[in-house]
Amino acid sequence: MTHPGGTVRVPQPVGWDQIVHASSGVMTVRTDDSRWVVPRHRAVWVPSGLTHTIELSGRVKLRSLYLRAGLAGVDGAGARPVNVSPLLRELILQAVEDAPLWVDRPRDARLVGVLVDHLELLDDIALQLPMPIDARAVAVAQTIARDPATSVTLAALARDAGASVRTIERLFRAETTMTVQQWRTRARLLAGLERLAAGESVTNAALGSGYSSPSTFGAAFKAELGVSPRNYLAG
Numbered sequence: 001m002t003h004p005g006g007t008v009r010v011p012q013p014v015g016w017d018q019i020v021h022a023s024s025g026v027m028t029v030r031t032d033d034s035r036w037v038v039p040r041h042r043a044v045w046v047p048s049g050l051t052h053t054i055e056l057s058g059r060v061k062l063r064s065l066y067l068r069a070g071l072a073g074v075d076g077a078g079a080r081p082v083n084v085s086p087l088l089r090e091l092i093l094q095a096v097e098d099a100p101l102w103v104d105r106p107r108d109a110r111l112v113g114v115l116v117d118h119l120e121l122l123d124d125i126a127l128q129l130p131m132p133i134d135a136r137a138v139a140v141a142q143t144i145a146r147d148p149a150t151s152v153t154l155a156a157l158a159r160d161a162g163a164s165v166r167t168i169e170r171l172f173r174a175e176t177t178m179t180v181q182q183w184r185t186r187a188r189l190l191a192g193l194e195r196l197a198a199g200e201s202v203t204n205a206a207l208g209s210g211y212s213s214p215s216t217f218g219a220a221f222k223a224e225l226g227v228s229p230r231n232y233l234a235g
Helices: 085-096 108-115 135-146 154-160 165-176 181-197 202-209 214-226 227-233
Strands: 006-008 015-028 034-040 042-046 051-068 080-085
Touching: 015 080, 015 085, 015 181, 034 042, 034 181, 051 181, 080 154, 080 214, 085 108, 135 154, 135 165, 135 181, 154 165, 154 181, 165 181, 181 202, 181 214, 202 214, 202 227
Parallel strands: none
Antiparallel strands: 006 051, 015 034, 015 042, 015 051, 042 080
């Protein structure tokens, strides 16, 4: 299904695992504890029953593939990013086109078997933004996420959250494995990438996400992922 943009909630029935993939365009997948910006060379694995929402940056061809829970042999209750090779992309598209698939039909069983064999789940990707758990740290994270370009100081953020700077830093390190500054940088990169995916210019994406120029945005992005924002989106 092709969506013009906005937020969608894809059905996630209990008993079915899901692969969420944008065959064109860029989406942002959110769960209670994390957020990913996902271009077409990535997907997100969502286990049975996990609530999530999908934000679409501009026009996106969204493909969701459901597998009987446990069929892929993926452990863990959390969502995971998936590397989508050209072969896996074609397998997903074919499976969606042929659905429903039946395990007692040889052609379907072979297709699903090859697809599962080529699932490359990743432990992490650079543009994942993990959320803290403690309410004080969550308050700080939400303030930053609402406006990544803000220059409000950590001292002010901590004060508004009812905690000391030291406490907030300790919570972020323990619950996200990142410092507050690293988390803020990641949030700005995500915001910039989403703006680019929605069709904004590099200049608008950079300035709107808190960078002083396109060059500083590009340098920060390349330092984080090793490629330019445009090359990352192109896969």
